[in-house]
Amino acid sequence: MTSTLRRVFALFALIALLLPATAHSAPTAPSETERGWQRFLEEEGPSHASGNRPQDGALTASNPTRAVVTLRVGLHYSYTASGALSEFATRDHPLVRLSNTAGDVRILDQSTGKQVAVMSPGQTFEVSYSAAGYTVSGPAGMRGAYAGPIRFTPTDRENLFTVESIGRVNNVTYASFLAPQYHGAMEVARGNATAAGKANLVNIVALEDYVRGVVVNESPAFFAVEALKAQATAARG
Numbered sequence: 001m002t003s004t005l006r007r008v009f010a011l012f013a014l015i016a017l018l019l020p021a022t023a024h025s026a027p028t029a030p031s032e033t034e035r036g037w038q039r040f041l042e043e044e045g046p047s048h049a050s051g052n053r054p055q056d057g058a059l060t061a062s063n064p065t066r067a068v069v070t071l072r073v074g075l076h077y078s079y080t081a082s083g084a085l086s087e088f089a090t091r092d093h094p095l096v097r098l099s100n101t102a103g104d105v106r107i108l109d110q111s112t113g114k115q116v117a118v119m120s121p122g123q124t125f126e127v128s129y130s131a132a133g134y135t136v137s138g139p140a141g142m143r144g145a146y147a148g149p150i151r152f153t154p155t156d157r158e159n160l161f162t163v164e165s166i167g168r169v170n171n172v173t174y175a176s177f178l179a180p181q182y183h184g185a186m187e188v189a190r191g192n193a194t195a196a197g198k199a200n201l202v203n204i205v206a207l208e209d210y211v212r213g214v215v216v217n218e219s220p221a222f223f224a225v226e227a228l229k230a231q232a233t234a235a236r237g
Helices: 003-023 032-044 207-218 225-235
Strands: 070-075 077-079 085-090 096-100 105-109 114-119 124-130 133-138 141-146 150-154 161-163 185-189 200-206
Touching: 070 207, 096 114, 096 150, 096 185, 114 133, 114 141, 200 207
Parallel strands: none
Antiparallel strands: 070 200, 077 085, 096 124, 096 161, 105 114, 105 150, 124 133, 133 141, 150 185, 185 200
């Protein structure tokens, strides 16, 4: 028997000795990463890709056939049940309070396509939900209850919506919370998982506007330019 054959037989013998021990070894405990992911699912619920987030828009369960140019981004409410400030406390809003910075904003009842009101810079409108439907209130008082969803559509491309009813960390000082601003349109809607008497707030935004906002808020300007490029690529998904 050649030395090569002896080495081959020795290798197979070693494998035969190891296989039984591997087959009957006790299952390994979940890693900290796996436990963290499970906690995240329990706290935040399923992702949009699971098909269980209807308030975030329709899910396409096949390969895309066209480029995505507009996104629907769910925005979290910022206060716990006890009133404590928590940036991403829940997706369910007891009310939504909006103002805008440029041009008129058409407020539409999506169930009928009819205009509810027009919002102008300096004005604030509030939307809440109850068994009677979506209630819209503005400077002139309550406008009525509607089947909804309620869509805020800007007429000026440069407009920013300020969500007065939530707070986000001030990325300059990190010591205070500010009412955040968003490009695009806003929609107050509900899904199957939305809590009773609550609504969800969705930002309908162009992809490139979304990417600029994400990079600015998640990557400090002093990061290397290649890191900023990577963040922009990841944000495009």
